[in-house]
Structure formats: C-alpha cells, structure tokens
Amino acid sequence: MTNEIDTFTRYLAHQGRSQNTVDSYRLDLETCTAYFQTVGINQWATVDRYAIMNLITHLQKQGRANTTINRFLSSLRQLYRFLIQEGLVKTNPLTLIHQLPVQIDQQSSQTVLKNDEVQALLQAPDTSQPLGLRDRALLEMFYATGMKVTEILQLSMDQLHLDLRVINFQGDHGRARIIPLSPTCCEWLAKYLTVSRPQLVSDHEPFVFVNAHGHHLTRQGIWKILRQQTNAANLKRDVTPQLLRHTFVADLLTNGASWQGVQSLLGHTPTNTAYAQLLTLSSQELIDLYDRYHTDI
Known part of the structure; x- marks a missing residue:
C-alpha cells in the first residue's frame, strides 16, 4: 500500500x-x-x-x-x-460513503442542497439540445465555483482557461482573482463551448453564456433557467444562486477546509492588513485547496 x-x-x-x-x-x-x-x-x-x-x-x-x-x-x-x-484498482469503496455531518460556523443557519439534490439538479437539463447543454454547463459553473450571478454574467471567453482548470476573473473595480474549476465542470464547459455555443451565437459575443438568440444571457434569464431545471429535477424548494453559493461553501467546510481558505476561494478581501496576508494564496495553493476539499459530483 x-x-x-x-x-x-x-x-x-x-x-x-x-x-x-x-x-x-x-x-x-x-x-x-x-x-x-x-x-x-x-x-x-x-x-x-x-x-x-x-x-x-x-x-x-x-x-x-x-x-x-x-x-x-x-x-x-x-x-x-x-x-x-492508472488501472491499479477497479472500484472505489468510497462511492456510497457520505461525509460526516459537521456544525458549520457562520453557515449553520443556511439551507444548502444535499448531494443527491445537487446530482438531480445537474442531471436535469436535456444535454442533447443546445440550450440544455448550456444549462448543464451553467449549473456546473454555479456548483463548482460558488460564483455570484453578477460574476457569471461578467464572465468572458478570454477569462476561461480550461487547460489549466481556472478562470482568470476580472471582477469589480478591475480586481483580478483566480477561480479553480473541477474536472467535471471543465468537461461540460468544453462540450458547451465546442458543440452548443457555436450554434447559438449569431454575432461576435464576448460573454461565455448566451441566450437562445445568441446574445448575452441576462440575470432574468439565469433565474428562468434555475426555475426550469429545478422543476425538471423534481426538487421541492426554490433553487437560487445564493443557495448554490451556500452549498459550495458548506461542501468545502464539511470536507475540512478552513473558513480562511473558503474566503480565499470566494475572493473575499478583508480590510485588516495582517488578516489579508493570511488569505493571499498563490494560484497553485488555491487549486490545491480546491481539489482537496471540493466534492466533484
């Protein structure tokens, strides 16, 4: 061994x-x-x-x-x-083993999706259709990154680096940060970008996610997609971007990530200078942190 x-x-x-x-x-x-x-x-x-x-x-x-x-x-x-x-074993004995429950500081009062609910939601879109493939990529992005609606709407093609499994995100006030991506998220994004998106875009469109007419997806459009796919998944609750963000955070904390590490992945910038130095992680350190504690469903 x-x-x-x-x-x-x-x-x-x-x-x-x-x-x-x-x-x-x-x-x-x-x-x-x-x-x-x-x-x-x-x-x-x-x-x-x-x-x-x-x-x-x-x-x-x-x-x-x-x-x-x-x-x-x-x-x-x-x-x-x-x-x-590597072909060294055939099965994973942890497939049916769930993470142990933990009391999540600062998030214990927040409702989050369970793993089976996340799976149902991610698998709800009809990926044989261009819009369904887009929806799957969008849902994977929400779950894999914990990004806000405004951040996903701002996401442009030149910020995606699927070969490196990161987003080089340029946020508000020109502040840049690295957002790691899971292998599964990269897989669905690649399918959307190569198969679906070219069928949807009509003119040059710099943003990653587009609507049925090939134009920049709106906030209202994202809420509509979430409602449609929540219904398709038979989930008996409202799935919102905030709920998906809370689910991302809870998953990391449940798997043993520190609150400081989670804040780094969320791109939080504390005002305290000494505390800010603790949250200043290199790109590779962020990816290490992410791969270790995020559940790739």
Whole structure:
C-alpha cells in the first residue's frame, strides 16, 4: 500500500502541487494505511465499503473531529480516483460513503442542497439540445465555483482557461482573482463551448453564456433557467444562486477546509492588513485547496 502512496504523491508533485499539500496527503493516507494493516488489509484493492466504515468508527474512537475524518475521506477519494485512472484498482469503496455531518460556523443557519439534490439538479437539463447543454454547463459553473450571478454574467471567453482548470476573473473595480474549476465542470464547459455555443451565437459575443438568440444571457434569464431545471429535477424548494453559493461553501467546510481558505476561494478581501496576508494564496495553493476539499459530483 505504501508503494501506491509513493506513486500518488509523486504524481501530485509532478502536477505542481505544493510540498505542504503533498505532505498532507501522505500523512492522511499513511494514517489510514496503518489502521487497515492492523485489521489484515494490505492491498488497496481489497479495501471495501465496510472497511471504510470501520475506519471511520476507529477514528471516532480516537476522538477525531468529524471535519478531520472528512479530510481523511477526501484524501482517500483522491487516491482511489488516481488508482482507478492508472488501472491499479477497479472500484472505489468510497462511492456510497457520505461525509460526516459537521456544525458549520457562520453557515449553520443556511439551507444548502444535499448531494443527491445537487446530482438531480445537474442531471436535469436535456444535454442533447443546445440550450440544455448550456444549462448543464451553467449549473456546473454555479456548483463548482460558488460564483455570484453578477460574476457569471461578467464572465468572458478570454477569462476561461480550461487547460489549466481556472478562470482568470476580472471582477469589480478591475480586481483580478483566480477561480479553480473541477474536472467535471471543465468537461461540460468544453462540450458547451465546442458543440452548443457555436450554434447559438449569431454575432461576435464576448460573454461565455448566451441566450437562445445568441446574445448575452441576462440575470432574468439565469433565474428562468434555475426555475426550469429545478422543476425538471423534481426538487421541492426554490433553487437560487445564493443557495448554490451556500452549498459550495458548506461542501468545502464539511470536507475540512478552513473558513480562511473558503474566503480565499470566494475572493473575499478583508480590510485588516495582517488578516489579508493570511488569505493571499498563490494560484497553485488555491487549486490545491480546491481539489482537496471540493466534492466533484
């Protein structure tokens, strides 16, 4: 099992992850490995759902906080995605394992979508149609970034860098920030940009999301899309951009991200100079933070 951890962490380093991120993954995975070996599990391919559940119980008995356990689960998910990608294992034992509930400071009173509701919403659009493909890309963007409506409306083609999985966003007052994207979001954006958007745009249109006439999508248009797809998904509540933003934040915090890290991803700029320095992360550090704590559904 150690060999696979070595291979995985070398892969992370090759991908440009910071040394702190690589070390953090290794420490989490070695902790999990130590437990598995005490119960006679010596290969990642033989870890099943029940072994993961027993690991959770073991960590709870050690007095680990749910946020810490969720971080271990997140590390294991990333490892198994890599192992499946490399053909080293066939299945992911964490597929049916949910994150543990946590009390989310400053967000505990906010209603958020559950994972199955997010899945239903994302899968609601008819992606065989140009507008349905646009809607899927738009919903993926909301869930993957936590961006505000005004930010998504301002998003232009030259700010998208799907090869790097980032948006180089130029916000209000000319302030620039990096917004990481999930692999799934990039996949649907690429489909929309190559298949659907060329069928919709009539003239040169710099903005990413357009309406049925090929013109810049409006705020009212986004609300209409959310209502339509919420109904198509059979969700018994109003899905708003604010709800999707809260869901993005709650997912990060539940997976163990710090509130300071979440604020960095949201692009918040504190007025306190010393505090601002804590939130000044490099592009790669933001991507590391995002990949570690965001659930790519």
